[in-house]
Amino acid sequence: MRSRRLRHWLVLAVTYLAVCTVGGIVVADGTLHPVRRALTNEEAADFRHALETLHSEMQEESITTSDGVPLRGWILRPQHDNNDAVMLLHGLADNRLGMSGYAQLFLAHGFTVLMPDARAHGESGGTVATYGLLERDDIHQWVDFLHNQPHARCVYGLGESMGAAELLQSLATDAKFCSVVAESPFSTFREVAYDRMGQPFHLGPWAGRTVLRPLIEAAFLRARWKYGFDMQRISPEDAAANSRVPVLLIHGVIDSNIPVRHSRLIHQLNPATELWEVPGADHCGAIAVAPEEFNKRVLNWFARSPTVAEVGTGVSR
Helix, strand or coil, X not given: CHHHHHHHHHHHHHHHHHHHHHHHHHHHHHHHCCCCCCCCHHHHHHHXXXXXXXXXXXXXXXXXXXXXXXXXXXXXXXXXXXXXXEEEECCCCCCHHHHHHHHHHHHHCCCEEXXXXXXXXXXXXXXXXXXXXXXXXXXXXXXXXXXXXXXCXXXXXXXXXXXXXXXXXXHHCCCCCCXXXXXXXXXXXXXXXXXXXXXXXXXXXXXXXXXXXXXXXXHHHHHHHHHCCCHHHCCHHHHHHCCCCCEEEEEECCCCCCCCHHHHHXXXXXXXXXXXXXXXXXXXXXXXXXXXXXXXXXXXXXXXXXXXXXXXXXXXX
């Protein structure tokens, strides 16, 4: 009787580990190969038409990364240039058009706007998204591109969700931003993985930390052994903690995708960051819930930022 019970539990344990292993492989492959939202000619034409009301110009731009991946985007130039530029970074499985509303806001206030597609997204090349491991260097190259534009003074950054997390990670080295705004970022890739495991079952991150932990570990191993990516190094909170670039964090209090605790963790590690928690806002929903306050906070944040030289020395205006 005892041996039969032992065999029963052994079968259950082996089955559980096998399911977690297979599940981890599926999760890792799906995470690294997100669905690509195509940028259609019709959508591009509609956006170009919207820019005509602002008397702004749109131009195609591209760069090639250090690992040979072509990245594509638009640079938008306002009618009355204030000599500053802002880079807009979209979220997962989206493309540059996901940031079109913000682009119109900044153009109306005289900013040159860069709207790139992240690698493995939109019209950019690459087949793998790494959530900041490679994208941080892509961002550095785009910032250098903006600083080489005529009359370039300050370059700012605004990112949403995945774009926000990648933007924060770019601050770890060679930061040439005067300041940045990150809406709904995750604190670390491991922490958001815990959330992802529990969300299909309407559970908290505890499910990923306990019952489904072997699946997460299998996914991390898959990413490292097959693709060569150590996903545990993806840590926006560490990058923000060690950066002098001013960071405004924005997070919806009822965010059901990336819970607000992620921005709280980032802010806790670097109290010099500013955190605006938006009541009633879901994922990346601050501008929908409080549009006037969103515009005011973001524009004021950029207006009072130090220059790149002052950021490097820790001096404020």
